[in-house]
Amino acid sequence: MxxxxxxxxxxxxxxxxxxxxxxxxxxxxxxxxxxxxxxxxxxxxxxxxxxxxxxxxxxxxxxxxxxxxxxxxxxxxxxxxxxxxxxxxxxxxxxxxxxxxxxxxxxxxxxxxxxxxxxxxxxxxxxxxxxxxxxxxxxxxxxxxxxxxxxxxxxxxxxxxxxxxxxxxxxxxxxxxxxxxxxxxxxxxxxxxxxxxxxxxxxxxxxxxxxxxxxxxxxxxxxxxxxxxxxxxxxxxxxxxxxxxxxxxxxxxxxxxxxxxxxxxxxxxxxxxxxxxxxxxxxxxxxxxxxxxxxxxxxxxxxxxxxxxxxxxxxxxxxxxxxxxxxxxxxxxxxxxxxxxxxxxxxxxxxxxxxxxxATGNPERFYLTGPAEGAKDGGLLDKPGNGWRTTFTTGTDTPATVADAILLTGYAELAGLPKAYRTGRIDRTLAGVWTTAPLPSRHQLRGVPRLRVTVAPSAAESTFVAYLFDVNAFGIGRIITHAPYTVLDGAPDAPATVDLALQATGYDVPAGHRLMLVLDSVDPFYGPAAETPGTLAITSPDEDPSYLELPLS
The missing domain is CATH 3.40.50.1820 (Alpha/Beta hydrolase fold, catalytic domain)
Structure with missing residues (x-):
């Protein structure tokens, strides 16, 4: 290496x-x-x-x-x-x-x-x-x-x-x-x-x-x-x-x-x-x-x-x-x-x-909501939609990952070949997924996106990774940014509010594409807090709704 x-x-x-x-x-x-x-x-x-x-x-x-x-x-x-x-x-x-x-x-x-x-x-x-x-x-x-x-x-x-x-x-x-x-x-x-x-x-x-x-x-x-x-x-x-x-x-x-x-x-x-x-x-x-x-x-x-x-x-x-x-x-x-x-x-x-x-755009909130009728994914909307609960199983990786390989995926990006993610292959029993509607105009992300979310892990210590994707009409995604988070010393199944800064980004999302937020529990780049499978529930309390805040120029 x-x-x-x-x-x-x-x-x-x-x-x-x-x-x-x-x-x-x-x-x-x-x-x-x-x-x-x-x-x-x-x-x-x-x-x-x-x-x-x-x-x-x-x-x-x-x-x-x-x-x-x-x-x-x-x-x-x-x-x-x-x-x-x-x-x-x-x-x-x-x-x-x-x-x-x-x-x-x-x-x-x-x-x-x-x-x-x-x-x-x-x-x-x-x-x-x-x-x-x-x-x-x-x-x-x-x-x-x-x-x-x-x-x-x-x-x-x-x-x-x-x-x-x-x-x-x-x-x-x-x-x-x-x-x-x-x-x-x-x-x-x-x-x-x-x-x-x-x-x-x-x-x-x-x-x-x-x-x-x-x-x-x-x-x-x-x-x-x-x-x-x-x-x-x-x-x-x-x-x-x-x-x-x-x-x-x-x-x-x-x-x-x-x-x-x-x-x-x-x-x-x-x-x-x-x-x-x-x-x-x-x-x-x-x-x-x-x-x-x-x-x-x-x-x-x-x-x-x-x-x-x-x-x-x-x-x-x-x-x-x-x-x-x-x-x-x-x-x-x-x-x-x-x-x-x-x-x-x-x-x-x-x-x-x-x-x-x-260099940083103005913060705009996209609230996490539950799936619409007949849909698998939750939404990212301009208004809160509370009262929902999304639970997925932890301990198994999904196609949502930081990169195929440390350093080498970055060299492919330099050559104009960013990793393509087939977002339809992300198992929704192993991840939480929230998407916007197709964007009516180009969205310019400049700065540090922030996620505020309420989680309830089944274990006292639990890791999740948040990924933000740019997804085209065919469901092919490009990673914009991500960040990991580990809950330590929590009470099992007790809700905890997490404020997570994703890595800074400078990214243009074309009109007609969707933004997709994915949370899963395993990524080869990170060490999990616990090796035994469990569950992670995501909620949005009335008094503290979950949202993704994007710096938009």
Missing amino acids: SLYPELDEAALAQVVEALRTGDTARLAPARAAEVAEARKAATFLDGVGVPVGDGVELDAALWLHNGDGRHPLIVMPSPWAKQGWTVYAVQALRFARRGYHVLAYTTRGFGESGGEVEVAGEADIADGIKALSYLIAQAGGPDAIGKVGFLGDSYGSGISQLVAAEDPRVHAVVALSTWGDLGEAFYENDTRHIAAVQTLLGAAKTARLSARTQQAFDDVLANRNVEETLRWAATRSPYHRVGKLNEREVPVLFAQAWHETLFPGNQTLKMFNALSGPKRLLLSIGDHSGPEMTGILGLPNRIWQDAHRWFDRHLLEADDGAAPETAAAFDADSGAEDQVVSEIMWSRALETRPTWDA
Whole structure:
């Protein structure tokens, strides 16, 4: 298992070899020209061992710009991948050509680096700080350098935010496919993200996990020591250090996929909204690291283009200390000053908005009702229809699932092939289903849909997953968003009111399609609270009707 299933390792290895030797014969002409220019602009060194203490060295590569004057610095901690720093080879050489000194390193416990994997723990933060000190020394010392940026994809993005919180030398951050609150990513609404943890373990098969790291992952999978794991996750969560970033108003650029399955988007959105300094959030079709993958391979990519512009704006300085002319792309007319850029499903249109609030639609309620006469499904209507009760059996999966496969379904989405759901095959004895009438006009969902529903599970602990689908006239659905929820320590068959935030979305539902809400009890992506089958009743009390609230623009 790899978090980068589309990564062409051989192509990256050829780039590194060409940087090392100058022999570009095996590269495509455009890439060969890039490498030749980078070798003129900067001195490249790989196989660098960065000492970080206790006899541990980090495998790294250096690009030291050859030009006169003070140059800004970029440090790039590697993703959760055996390929280590080489994932950044193409983008690092582009930064070097642009005038930066660059250090890309493989995080501890992976690849050729020493130490053990601590999942962005204190050792990883200390490593990032020492890697920066090493780069400063190689670049000529504090008086010879400009401003400092940290950039990471996936694992490296979390480390980058944490280092920036702790080291005042860091002036800006780029965090791609990142997390804000690791505890929420592992235990969303008290529901274990077992597929995410299994994927992380699979991707780290050749890494050296510390005993504490292995215990944390094992505990999530075994559903034990939850509070202990949440404390462990809190120290590894940028959200819990956001005050330190805000004290210095560190500029942070985020990139996230709408259908992110490793680090669900709402916890990153929480981090984004908590920041008070300059910030930008790029939201894209796909799953973890997919939207930025073409840039890793050296192909045109708007996310990496924004990353370069972000650092140019916040790190490059003219001789008089003012922002350079290269930052001119960030002007009001271009939308580059806006904090939020959303790629809309499935039109791929890009919408820019000045803030998250401005990007969010107005809430409109669709009330859950009982089935009309002769119908199997309940309705989603503009007025409450109470007095009904829908009960389904728990413990068996249905065709309503998050995705066919973690990461891979997202790559299909990027290729214009979102998963098709045959909604008629969802067994209504195993799920609750509510649908609208065909929509008279296009509905633009922008923001976080919210579900308020009264549930009465037969067990003291019970899990359900809520899915929102866009369904055409033939009953073929596309998933818009979803979220899991687990009821803990409840009295069997006692009603409980649940407020559930589904993952944020940017989605256009065509006129004539229906919206469909499905609740079922099993999804391979999540760990159930109880293994024994039972029932889950959904009701809508007169005094507190159940409804789905959609942010519509």
